[in-house]
Amino acid sequence: MLPLPQLLAELVRRPSVNPMGRTDIPTDILYELRVTAFLEEQLRALGCAVRRQTVRPGRDNLIATYTPPNPAPFTVMFEAHQDTVPVDAMIVEPFGAKVEGGKMYGRGTCDVKAGGAVMLTAFARLVKEKPAGSAAVTMAFTVDEEHTFLGIQELLKSGVRTDYAIVAEPTLLNIVNAHKGVVRWVLETQGRACHSSRPEQGVNAIYRMARLITVVEEYAELVRALPPDPVLGPRTISVGRITGGVSPNTVPDVCRVDIDRRLIPGETAESGATHLNDFLKAKGFDFPYTLTQSHAACPPLSPALSGELVKRLGSSIDSVVGKHTVHPVPFGTDASTVAGAGVPVVVFGPGDIAQAHTKDEWIDLSQLEPAAEILFRFACGK
Numbered sequence: 001m002l003p004l005p006q007l008l009a010e011l012v013r014r015p016s017v018n019p020m021g022r023t024d025i026p027t028d029i030l031y032e033l034r035v036t037a038f039l040e041e042q043l044r045a046l047g048c049a050v051r052r053q054t055v056r057p058g059r060d061n062l063i064a065t066y067t068p069p070n071p072a073p074f075t076v077m078f079e080a081h082q083d084t085v086p087v088d089a090m091i092v093e094p095f096g097a098k099v100e101g102g103k104m105y106g107r108g109t110c111d112v113k114a115g116g117a118v119m120l121t122a123f124a125r126l127v128k129e130k131p132a133g134s135a136a137v138t139m140a141f142t143v144d145e146e147h148t149f150l151g152i153q154e155l156l157k158s159g160v161r162t163d164y165a166i167v168a169e170p171t172l173l174n175i176v177n178a179h180k181g182v183v184r185w186v187l188e189t190q191g192r193a194c195h196s197s198r199p200e201q202g203v204n205a206i207y208r209m210a211r212l213i214t215v216v217e218e219y220a221e222l223v224r225a226l227p228p229d230p231v232l233g234p235r236t237i238s239v240g241r242i243t244g245g246v247s248p249n250t251v252p253d254v255c256r257v258d259i260d261r262r263l264i265p266g267e268t269a270e271s272g273a274t275h276l277n278d279f280l281k282a283k284g285f286d287f288p289y290t291l292t293q294s295h296a297a298c299p300p301l302s303p304a305l306s307g308e309l310v311k312r313l314g315s316s317i318d319s320v321v322g323k324h325t326v327h328p329v330p331f332g333t334d335a336s337t338v339a340g341a342g343v344p345v346v347v348f349g350p351g352d353i354a355q356a357h358t359k360d361e362w363i364d365l366s367q368l369e370p371a372a373e374i375l376f377r378f379a380c381g382k
C-alpha cells in the first residue's frame with residue numbers, strides 16, 4: 001500500500017463528484033467510478049476477497065473482507081463514502097492534492113477521502129500482518145452519501161451485518177455517537193391562472209399558500225416545544241424557499257415551499273409527515289394542498305446501541321493520542337442508516353468538519369497516521 005499522503009493524493013486526483021440532482025456537472029468529473037477502479041486495484045493487490053455491488057449504472061459499492069487466522073473475537077465494518085460534493089467556486093485546484101504547510105488541499109481531502117485512505121491503510125495492514133486475536137473486518141466504500149444515501153442502503157439491503165461499524169467522517173479523531181435526522185418536503189397549493197386584470201376569475205395559489213405558511217409557522221413553535229432529545233435537543237422545522245407565479249400580470253396557478261424538518265431519535269420521516277399533516281388537517285382549510293417528500297430522508301442516529309463500541313474505540317484512541325471526546329453533531333451521516341439495521345455504529349475520522357464542502361477544502365496531514373493506527377489497534381482489540 002502507498003504511504004498515506006500519496007494514497008490520499010491518488011484519491012483526490014480522481015474526481016468523484018456527486019451531482020446532487022444537478023445536470024450541469026461535466027461528465028469527466030461525475031460519479032465515483034474513477035475512485036472505485038483505483039480502490040479495487042489496491043484491494044485486489046492485497047489478495048483479499050473483493051466484490052463490486054452495482055447501486056446505479058456506473059456507481060458501485062466496493063466491499064472487501066479480512067478474515068483473521070484465529071476465530072474472530074468480533075466483526076467490524078469500516079465504511080467510507082467515495083463521493084464528494086461539487087467543486088464550483090473553489091479557490092484551490094479541486095483535484096490537485098497540493099500540499100503546503102502540512103495540509104493537503106482539494107475536494108474530498110477532508111470529506112472524506114482522508115477517512116477512506118486511513119481505513120484502507122489499517123485494513124491493508126491487517127491483511128498483511130494477520131495479527132493474532134484480530135477481528136474480522138469488512139471494508140466498504142459506498143456511493144452517494146452526499147445526496148440520497150443509496151450506497152449504504154443497498155449495502156445493508158444485501159445483508160451485510162457486523163457486530164460493530166465505524167463510519168468515516170471528519171471528527172478530529174473524536175467519537176461521534178449521535179446526530180439528528182433530516183427530511184425535506186415540498187408543500188404545494190394549486191390555483192387557477194388567469195389575467196391579473198380580472199383576478200376574480202382565477203384562483204390565486206399564492207394567497208392559499210400564505211394561509212398555509214402562517215399555520216406552518218405556528219406548527220414550528222409547537223414542534224420546538226415538544227419534549228427534546230436529552231442529547232440532541234429539540235425537533236425543528238423550517239421553511240427555506242418559496243416559489244410560485246410567472247409574472248405580475250398573471251394570477252398564479254401553483255405555489256410551492258421547501259420545508260426542512262430535523263428529526264430526533266424515535267422519529268421517522270413518515271411519523272414527522274403524519275404529525276404535520278394532522279396539524280394542517282385540523283385547521284380545516286377549504287382548498288386542497290399536498291405535502292410530498294422531496295429527498296431521501298436521513299434517519300436520526302441514537303447513541304442507544306453504541307455504548308460498548310464507544311468504550312472500545314475510545315480506549316484505542318487514548319492509547320494513540322491520549323484523549324478523545326464523545327459528542328453529537330448537527331450533520332447527518334451514513335451511520336444512522338447502519339444503526340437502523342441494528343448495528344452499533346459510531347462516526348470517526350481525521351480532519352475537521354469545518355473544512356468539509358468549503359472553497360479551500362483541506363486536511364491536516366498529521367491526523368492521518370494516528371487515525372490509521374487507532375483503527376488498526378481497534379481491530380486488534382487493543
Ligand SMILES: [Zn+2]
Pocket residue numbers: 081111112145168169
Ligand atoms: Zn462525508
